[in-house]
Amino acid sequence: MGTVARRIAVINAGSSSIKFAVFEDDSAFTLIFRGQVENIGVAPTLTVERPPGKRLIEHSWDAGKVDHSSATRIILETAITLLGGDGVAAIGHRVVHGGTLFAAPTQVGESELTALRSLCPLAPLHQPHNLAPIDTIMKAAPHIPQVACFDTAFHQSQPKLAQAFALPRELTESGIRRYGFHGLSYEYVYGKLREVAPELADQRVVIAHLGNGASITAIRDGKSVDTTMAFTPTAGLPMSRRSGDLDPGLVAYLARTEGMTAEQFHEMVNTRSGLLGISETSADVRDLLAREGADVRAAEALAVFCQAVRKTIGAHAAVLGGLDALVFAGGIGEHGAVIRARACEGLAFLGIALDLARNAEHAPLISTGRVAVRVMRTDEEVEIAISTWEVLGS
Numbered sequence: 001m002g003t004v005a006r007r008i009a010v011i012n013a014g015s016s017s018i019k020f021a022v023f024e025d026d027s028a029f030t031l032i033f034r035g036q037v038e039n040i041g042v043a044p045t046l047t048v049e050r051p052p053g054k055r056l057i058e059h060s061w062d063a064g065k066v067d068h069s070s071a072t073r074i075i076l077e078t079a080i081t082l083l084g085g086d087g088v089a090a091i092g093h094r095v096v097h098g099g100t101l102f103a104a105p106t107q108v109g110e111s112e113l114t115a116l117r118s119l120c121p122l123a124p125l126h127q128p129h130n131l132a133p134i135d136t137i138m139k140a141a142p143h144i145p146q147v148a149c150f151d152t153a154f155h156q157s158q159p160k161l162a163q164a165f166a167l168p169r170e171l172t173e174s175g176i177r178r179y180g181f182h183g184l185s186y187e188y189v190y191g192k193l194r195e196v197a198p199e200l201a202d203q204r205v206v207i208a209h210l211g212n213g214a215s216i217t218a219i220r221d222g223k224s225v226d227t228t229m230a231f232t233p234t235a236g237l238p239m240s241r242r243s244g245d246l247d248p249g250l251v252a253y254l255a256r257t258e259g260m261t262a263e264q265f266h267e268m269v270n271t272r273s274g275l276l277g278i279s280e281t282s283a284d285v286r287d288l289l290a291r292e293g294a295d296v297r298a299a300e301a302l303a304v305f306c307q308a309v310r311k312t313i314g315a316h317a318a319v320l321g322g323l324d325a326l327v328f329a330g331g332i333g334e335h336g337a338v339i340r341a342r343a344c345e346g347l348a349f350l351g352i353a354l355d356l357a358r359n360a361e362h363a364p365l366i367s368t369g370r371v372a373v374r375v376m377r378t379d380e381e382v383e384i385a386i387s388t389w390e391v392l393g394s
Contacts, residue, residue: 006024006025006089007022007023007024007025007032007083007086007087007088007089008022008023008025008029008088008089008090008091008092008385008388008389009021009022009023009079009088009090009091009092010022010023010091010092010093010094010381010384010385010388011072011075011091011092011093011094011133012093012094012380012381012384013068013072013093013094013129013130013132013133014126014129015125015126015129016038016039016040016041016042017036017037017038017039017040018036018037018040018068018071018072018075018133019034019035019036019381020034020035020036020075020079021033021034021035021381021385022034022079022082022083022088023381023382023385025089025389029382029385029386029389031051031382032050032082032083033048033049033050033051033056033082034048034049034381035047035048035049035056035057035075035078037066037071037074037075040066040067040068040071041063041064041066041067042063043060043061043062043063044060044061044063044065044066044071045058045059045060045061046058046059046060046074046078048078048082056082057078057082068129068132068133068136069132069135069136072132072133072136072137072140073136073140075133076137076140076141087144088144089144089145089392090144090145090146090147090388090389090392091137091144091145091146091147091388092105092146092147092148092149092384092385092387092388093108093130093133093134093146093147093148093149093384094130094149094151094184094380094384095116095127095130095131095148095149095150095151096123096126096127096130096150096151096152096181096233097119097122097123097126097127097150097151097152097179098116098119098148098150098151098152098153098156099119099122099152099175099179100175101115101119102115102116102148102150102152102153103153103156104150104153104156105147105148105149105150105153105387105388105390105391106147106148106391107145107146107147107391107392108134108138108146108147108148110138112148113131113134113135113138116131116134116148117131122175122179122231123232125270134146134148145392147384147387147388147391147392149184149383149384149387149388150183150184151181151182151183151184152179152180152181152183153183154180154183154184154186154187154217154224155178155179155180155181155183155217155224155227156224157223157224157225158178158180158223158224158225158226158227159225162178162225162226162227162319163177163178163179164177164178165177165178165230165231176231177231178227178229178230178231178235179229179230179231180215180217180224180227180229180230181213181215181227181229181233182209182213182215182217182227182229182233183224184380184383184384185209185329185330185378185380185383186207186209186217186219186224187383187387188378188379188380188382188383189207189209189327189329189376189378190205190207190219190222191383191386192376193205193325193327193374193376194222196364196374196376197325197372197374200324200325200372201222202221202222203220203324203325204218204219204220204317204320204321204322204323204324204325205218205219205220205323205324205325205326205327206218206219206313206316206317206320206323206325206326206327207219207326207327207329208309208312208313208326208327208328208329208330208333208343209329209330209333209378210237210309210328210329210330210331210332210333210336210339211240211330211331211332211333212239212240212241212283212331213233213239213240213242214236214237214238214239214240214305214309214330214332215227215228215229215233215236215237216228216236216237216309216312216313216316217316218316218317218319218320220320225319225320226316226319228244228312234269234270236312237305237308237309237312238273238274238275238278238304238305238308239274239275240274240275240276240283240284240285241270241271241272241273241274241275241276241277241283242269242270242273242274243268243269243270243273243274243277244274244308246269250265251265275288275301275302275305278297278300278301278304279291279295279297279298279300279301280297281295281297281298282298285302285305285332285336285339288301288302289302289338302339302342305339306339306342306343306345309339309343310342310343310344310345310346310347313326313343313344313347313350313352314347314350317350322350323350323351323352323371324371324372325371325372325373325374326344326352326367326371326372326373326374327373327374327375327376328340328373328374328375328376329375329376329377329378330378333375334362334375334376334377334378335362337359337360337362340354340359340366340373340375341354341356341359344373348369350371351369351370351371352367352369352371352373353367353368353369354366354367354368354373355367355368362375363375364376
């Protein structure tokens with residue numbers, strides 16, 4: 001065997017893929033390598049890369065040869081091999097839902113895993129897949145400490161007013177409330193904001209995480225006070241394939257007029273709506289920007305998205321009682337200069353003014369007005385590694 005393991009692994013499991021990364025346990029959490037097993041159950045492939053993009057491994061299997069459990073074991077074996085037999089000191093996992101039970105990253109044993117399984121009805125599309133690797137590792141390598149890091153935890157600080165639906169109280173007390181998501185991204189971005197612009201860290205900040213999934217969060221004194229995603233990640237802004245906020249009366253209306261079941265409605269608003277539903281061609285902002293001059297549907301999809309972002313920035317500024325900083329993150333937020341500019345149109349009354357040249361260059365600071373508008377890269381995997389280290393200690 002090699003020396004004592006001082007590396008932290010991160011696993012982010014989805015419905016058809018498991019992403020993973022291994023970091024040095026140093027002050028910078030330096031990435032050693034990252035990879036993924038994708039197309040699980042269809043045509044599984046494993047790829048591993050070492051920075052800056054050097055391909056280390058590429059392998060594929062026949063359909064049906066790899067499920068989430070076997071993919072996890074493959075990842076463990078691959079990591080140990082690449083680390084020269086040293087293994088890892090701990091493994092951090094992204095878990096979508098902590099419910100009301102988990103307000104912070106938590107080391108997972110049998111009792112915690114049982115509690116997390118009880119939350120699967122809150123996130124049936126995500127939670128079972130998040131937990132599958134934890135269970136597999138617990139059985140295959142019980143000596144490795146594991147930590148669950150929750151997308152909902154960052155928003156636990158919100159006041160009760162922000163979490164409540166206007167529903168019968170017994171439903172609220174049963175756990176139906178606004179939970180919020182993308183918390184790992186917000187935690188990372190806000191932490192970096194403290195480093196690069198410490199004068200803004202405890203001010204009134206709105207962060208727009210805009211990617212395939214999109215949400216916006218209002219932060220005061222480092223705490224989430226309001227956010228767009230709610231009981232599920234479908235709520236809030238229109239996204240690549242998710243509808244965002246809807247009139248709940250649509251459920252009964254479509255049941256009467258189209259014979260649509262609850263499951264069919266759920267599938268529609270999560271996979272066939274949003275940018276894809278409006279445009280009828282693509283869920284990708286880049287495609288829509290290329291098409292918008294000749295395709296009114298693409299133009300309308302982008303206009304609906306930017307209007308929702310703009311309106312939500314204003315609403316969150318109202319919740320905060322003003323605005324000191326606006327941060328764009330996520331794939332669209334980081335790389336979509338046109339979307340950033342359109343989302344900020346008409347917000348001069350808040351003190352938002354963009355330097356269009358700096359915006360086009362994706363500069364870190366793109367504003368000229370009173371409100372600092374920044375572009376920042378998010379990294380949920382680094383945030384999970386940091387949280388895992390903090391839970392377990394050095």
